[in-house]
Amino acid sequence: MDSRQLTFFIFLAFALCPSSQALSRTHFNFQNIGLLRRAMTHASFSEENNKALSILGERVIESTVSLKSLTNDIEMSAKELNRLVTEVSKVEASCAVVGMKLGLQRVLRVSAKTNSSTPAVVCGAFRAVFGAVAVDSGKSDDAGSVFWAVHSGLNGRAVAM
Numbered sequence: 001m002d003s004r005q006l007t008f009f010i011f012l013a014f015a016l017c018p019s020s021q022a023l024s025r026t027h028f029n030f031q032n033i034g035l036l037r038r039a040m041t042h043a044s045f046s047e048e049n050n051k052a053l054s055i056l057g058e059r060v061i062e063s064t065v066s067l068k069s070l071t072n073d074i075e076m077s078a079k080e081l082n083r084l085v086t087e088v089s090k091v092e093a094s095c096a097v098v099g100m101k102l103g104l105q106r107v108l109r110v111s112a113k114t115n116s117s118t119p120a121v122v123c124g125a126f127r128a129v130f131g132a133v134a135v136d137s138g139k140s141d142d143a144g145s146v147f148w149a150v151h152s153g154l155n156g157r158a159v160a161m
Ligand SMILES: *[C@@H]1O[C@H](CO)[C@@H](O)[C@H](O)[C@H]1NC(C)=O
Pocket: 115, 116, 117, 118, 119
């Protein structure tokens, strides 16, 4: 990803967040831009890719959704919490949809034979962004905040809550 694409991506994330509070929470400056480039690199493209960051990102998303849910309602059942977590991380649902809305398929680096708009590919990159934020800041909380800012900005509300 060159710096122009990166600026575009960050601009997009900002532009899609309507509330100024969400905006300030989205304001995350990467110390190590290489992490964001890695997040935007599919395994079909190179050895340096987003597979591992994507696993971290998925865990960050699951943990921030769980925390927010239980903070809102400590009486929530395990079944209901599981349903929410599953919904937010389902590949075919919010994960790929939000990733597509962000335009990740346009900046993702994939091999010539790989379709960058495939839900699994977009979803992996979307998750990897939050993994990259967590590694860059050393705090998964930061990645969780960026997740909510992007998510609520795109949906106009927090997902399923
Ligand atoms: C790429 O994948 C998307 C989503 O699955 C699909 O709509 C599109 O037709 C595919 N493009 C090509 C060239 O196969």
